[in-house]
Amino acid sequence: MDKREVDRLIEEQYPNLPPILQRAARYAIDNPKAIALNSMRSVAAEAGLQASAMHRLARQLGFDGYDAMREVYRTWLAEGTGSFAARASELQKRGAHDQAESLLAELVQAEFRNLQGLLEPGTQRAIAGARDVLAQARHIYVVGLRSLMPAAFYFNYACGMFLQNTTLLSGIGGTFADDLRRAGKEDALLVFSYAPYARDAVSAVRFAHAQGVRVVSVTDSAVSPIAAPATALVLLANATPSLFPSVVPALAVAQALAALLVAGGGKDSLRAIARSEAQLREFSVYHQDARS
Template identity: 25%
Template structure:
């Protein structure tokens, strides 16, 4: 590639800068690239040329006209645009394609593991023990705990609700009760706490629950990724952490790790309540299993 200073950061700017040099074949290829940038970042020059209906070497000539040494450099440029300048990766297809782009160098499983490890490592600097303790203190002193999450966050909400219930805390997973939402929300009081899990932009339901909690005086805890952090009014306590960079898997392990840390810390401060409840649950489960034999 020529000096980076001569290559605009965005494809649209690059096309405008070189518009007078472009041939009909170039235009056909660019139409193919622009119409499906996700696919364009994965294909080689021959495949792109074939889709455009032009000579197999046309993509190479286009790349050179745009200032690149060859099509591999141009393709790397397209991949960088997809990975680093892909906005919020709102579309699942774009996020998947970005992961496949990264996987080409190190292998699919290795790239996923690298992404998970990197996402977990950054928690050390993003979340403190004090953040975890602030969550567990509120849970310990609440009358009831309501948990809610939509989409991928729903799975985390199920896990939190089950673990807190086994620990002896009166917990309801609102994610499972969408048909009975009004009945459940109308019973919330200032003695209760709502734990919201939100990945990517907050849904309308998340924002409505937050407003209802504020009106009824219930405290709100929020565990979100950076994209889901825009909850208004602001939660009483909020842990926002990256689940991975663009082009990496958006890790569920990160928020699950934080949730597990909160529940473990709760067991450390509730004077043995969690331990006694878990022992009772284990005994009850063993008894029920025996009766079913």
């Protein structure tokens, strides 16, 4: 079990927990670093609870006790929540000790675990739900800022082959939010955002939600600031020893959503793709090898 799964369990069970355990669960959601770093007694005191409440919460979530739950938070803290400078420093330490091969292995193994999460039934249902929202939209606005720009760009680029209703909010010339002025209840906003959450991405979600736009959020936590307003929520693991949280699972979701939209697009999509290919040939976009 990883922290994302713990967050999901808390979210699912929270409404039915007794008040004491709700307070403990709320503290765990709001203060994950404290759980990772502090003893059960210290955490309980900070939360204004008896130590037994944290133990009971851990048992409620399927752990043998608090220490087992705490280990999940420790792993989460070690893998993904340090500052960029701290993560870079750790990478350089490993480089100085000639650990390139072991680091590469860890990077690949982390991505393998991240992508395995996409095969979980709940995640597959979430991706299918996201596809349904996007397929029904009059217009799709797409956001992915900073390190997650590749996921947003890919989705917009791929959909441009067979759809004419997508807009990438890129922020060129300082115009990031301008296209959202036209967004309304028949539209959808697809947003990719991880901690630390880009301010403009969060603002776009809040604005779009207030306008009645259906939001599809691809993010890393059930308590992400873009999670609550979402019509469809896809939660991803993104742990990696690298500098930034992994972009690989977000790219995988972008590819999956584009593929699912093609799969359900019927003959209209096929005709649009044929026209797009003809236009690309007209402009000689791709290099053609001479064949004898």
